[in-house]
Amino acid sequence: MSSAAFIEFRDVRFAYNERAILDGVSFAAPRGKVTALMGASGGGKTTVLRLIGGQVRAQAGQVLFDGQDVGQLDNDALYAARRRMGMLFQFGALFTDMNVFDNVAFPLREHTQLPEVLVRDIVLMKLDAVGLRGARELMPSQVSGGMARRVALARAIALDPELVMYDEPFAGLDPISLGTAARLIRRLNDALGLTSLIVSHDLDETFRIADHVVVLANGGVAAQGTPEEVRASTDPLVHQFVNAQAEGPVRFHHPGPGIEADFGVGGGGGAGESSR
Numbered sequence: 001m002s003s004a005a006f007i008e009f010r011d012v013r014f015a016y017n018e019r020a021i022l023d024g025v026s027f028a029a030p031r032g033k034v035t036a037l038m039g040a041s042g043g044g045k046t047t048v049l050r051l052i053g054g055q056v057r058a059q060a061g062q063v064l065f066d067g068q069d070v071g072q073l074d075n076d077a078l079y080a081a082r083r084r085m086g087m088l089f090q091f092g093a094l095f096t097d098m099n100v101f102d103n104v105a106f107p108l109r110e111h112t113q114l115p116e117v118l119v120r121d122i123v124l125m126k127l128d129a130v131g132l133r134g135a136r137e138l139m140p141s142q143v144s145g146g147m148a149r150r151v152a153l154a155r156a157i158a159l160d161p162e163l164v165m166y167d168e169p170f171a172g173l174d175p176i177s178l179g180t181a182a183r184l185i186r187r188l189n190d191a192l193g194l195t196s197l198i199v200s201h202d203l204d205e206t207f208r209i210a211d212h213v214v215v216l217a218n219g220g221v222a223a224q225g226t227p228e229e230v231r232a233s234t235d236p237l238v239h240q241f242v243n244a245q246a247e248g249p250v251r252f253h254h255p256g257p258g259i260e261a262d263f264g265v266g267g268g269g270g271a272g273e274s275s276r
C-alpha cells in the first residue's frame with residue numbers, strides 16, 4: 001500500500017483572502033526521506049506546512065498525506081492524521097514553567113492514558129535520542145538555545161510520529177549547534193524511520209542533510225530534485241536563490257499598491273510593483 005510519496009501536492013492553489021500564495025504547486029516528499037522546502041521569504045513555505053497539518057485548506061488541488069487528501073478529511077480523520085505528525089517550530093517554544101522532562105512528557109500526558117512509569121521510560125528514551133537524558137531536571141532557562149531545540153525535538157517525537165515537520169529549525173543557532181541540530185534531524189529520520197520536511201533558509205546545512213529539495217518561488221515550484229540537481233538548475237529563479245543573489249527574478253517587494261498609488265508620482269517612468 002505504501003507509495004513512494006508520503007506527502008504529495010497536486011496542483012495546489014492557496015490564497016489568503018484574494019492574494020494567491022501558492023498557485024499550481026506540485027511536489028512530492030518521498031517516504032522515509034528528508035525533504036527540504038526552500039525559497040524566498042514569504043514564498044509560502046510555512047503555508048505548505050499549515051496545509052499538510054490541515055490548519056488551512058487549499059482552494060484547489062490536493063494535499064495528500066500518505067494518500068489521503070487532508071483538505072477532504074472530517075474533524076475526526078484530521079485529528080487522527082495529525083497524531084501521525086510532529087511539528088517543530090522555530091524556537092521550540094518550551095513551556096518555561098516546566099522542566100525538560102515535563103516538557104517532553106506533556107504530549108504523552110495530554111494525548112494518551114499511559115501510566116506514569118511508561119511515560120517516564122518513553123521520555124527518557126526520547127531524551128536519550130537527542131543526547132539530553134542527563135538534562136531532564138533542568139528548567140528551560142538553564143539550557144542553551146541549541147539544547148532547547150533538541151528538547152523541543154524530543155517533544156515533537158514523543159508520540160512516535162511518522163512525519164516530522166520543522167519550521168526553521170536552525171534559526172538563531174551558532175554554526176556548531178546548527179551542525180549538531182542538522183545531523184540530529186538526519187540521524188533521527190533514519191533511526192526512527194521517519195519522513196522529515198524541513199523549511200529552512202540555511203542553504204549549506206540543509207543541502208548537506210536533505211535527500212530531496214523543493215524550491216518555491218513566485219507561487220510555484222521552481223525546481224525539485226536532489227541537492228545536486230537543484231544546484232545545477234539553470235532556471236534563473238533557482239540560480240538566484242541557490243547563489244543568494246538579491247537581484248533576479250524573485251520579487252523583492254511584498255505585493256501591494258503600485259508606487260504611483262502610494263507616492264502619487266506621475267508619468268516619471270517609475271515602474272509600479274505588480275499587485276498580484
Ligand SMILES: Nc1ncnc2c1ncn2[C@@H]1O[C@H](COP(=O)(O)OP(=O)(O)OP(=O)(O)O)[C@@H](O)[C@H]1O
Binds near residue numbers: 017047048
Ligand atoms: N494568516 C495570514 N493571513 C494573511 N496573509 C498571511 C497569513 N499568513 C501568512 N500570510 C502571508 O502569506 C505569505 C506566505 O507566508 P509564509 O509564512 O507561508 O511564507 P514563508 O515562505 O514561510 O516565509 P518566511 O520564509 O519568511 O517564513 C506571506 O506574504 C505572508 O505575509
